[in-house]
Amino acid sequence: MDDMMTPAAHAVVPRAAWLEARKALLAQEKALTRVRDAVAAQRRALPWVRVDRDYVFETEAGSRRLPGLFGGRSQLLVYHFMFAPEWDEGCASCSFLADHIDGARLHLGARDVELVAVSRAPLAKLLAYRARMRWRFPWASAGDGPFNYDFGASFAADAVAAGAVDYNYDVAAFPMRDGHGMSAFVRGADDAVFHTYSSFGRGVDLLVGAYNWLDLAPRGRDEDGLPWTMDWVRRHDRYADDAGDRRADV
Numbered sequence: 001m002d003d004m005m006t007p008a009a010h011a012v013v014p015r016a017a018w019l020e021a022r023k024a025l026l027a028q029e030k031a032l033t034r035v036r037d038a039v040a041a042q043r044r045a046l047p048w049v050r051v052d053r054d055y056v057f058e059t060e061a062g063s064r065r066l067p068g069l070f071g072g073r074s075q076l077l078v079y080h081f082m083f084a085p086e087w088d089e090g091c092a093s094c095s096f097l098a099d100h101i102d103g104a105r106l107h108l109g110a111r112d113v114e115l116v117a118v119s120r121a122p123l124a125k126l127l128a129y130r131a132r133m134r135w136r137f138p139w140a141s142a143g144d145g146p147f148n149y150d151f152g153a154s155f156a157a158d159a160v161a162a163g164a165v166d167y168n169y170d171v172a173a174f175p176m177r178d179g180h181g182m183s184a185f186v187r188g189a190d191d192a193v194f195h196t197y198s199s200f201g202r203g204v205d206l207l208v209g210a211y212n213w214l215d216l217a218p219r220g221r222d223e224d225g226l227p228w229t230m231d232w233v234r235r236h237d238r239y240a241d242d243a244g245d246r247r248a249d250v
Helices: 015-044 066-070 092-098 101-111 123-133 157-162 201-207 209-214 239-249
Strands: 056-059 062-065 075-080 113-119 139-141 165-167 170-172 181-187 193-200
Touching (some): 056 066, 062 066, 066 075, 066 181, 075 092, 075 101, 101 113, 157 165, 181 201
Parallel strands (some): 075 113, 113 139
Antiparallel strands (some): 056 139, 075 181, 165 170, 181 193
């Protein structure tokens, strides 16, 4: 057990003292909620950009253009899932997030929202991996077409080599040709599509329900000292592979 979790290393107080500290924290939590609501309102107030380019995707139902991904709804959320054409399985961190999609989709449709994952890998690879992971959400292949590049989730090989990748609204080095993120779109009555929002990096943390639960646990995310924050994450069918090592760390 981590030394931080022992009574000797952490304050242990009477219930009354704990309650006083808890109420002080509650005031900050309520302030954070108000800030989050205000930021969400600003997000909805962002101007829109009309999507004029003709994007084509391969789906289980055949080739579809961007309006065809809406599933008859007026709003579309796209999760940019890191799965390069040459990979045999999807990114472990994206898989961690994707474990939360199916449950959300049961409710999003009631609010006129469709949620689709999009990757560069061929559709056959995407569907095989989805079957392995027992997911049900729709997954479309953009191939090496312009969609992922235009919306900031994939990068040209020469940009990666030059250490000048435009990702998360900044130009910096990035280790590979695909990043994760999400983009939001709205469809008009004439099938015109508008891009309303995109987010990348830590901006999609709020989509990972397990992280929200961990933030409430005594040790939190417990990622300090790891080579990178999500180094502990495994595809959900792989945790048993290193269960012995994990038990030894407890």
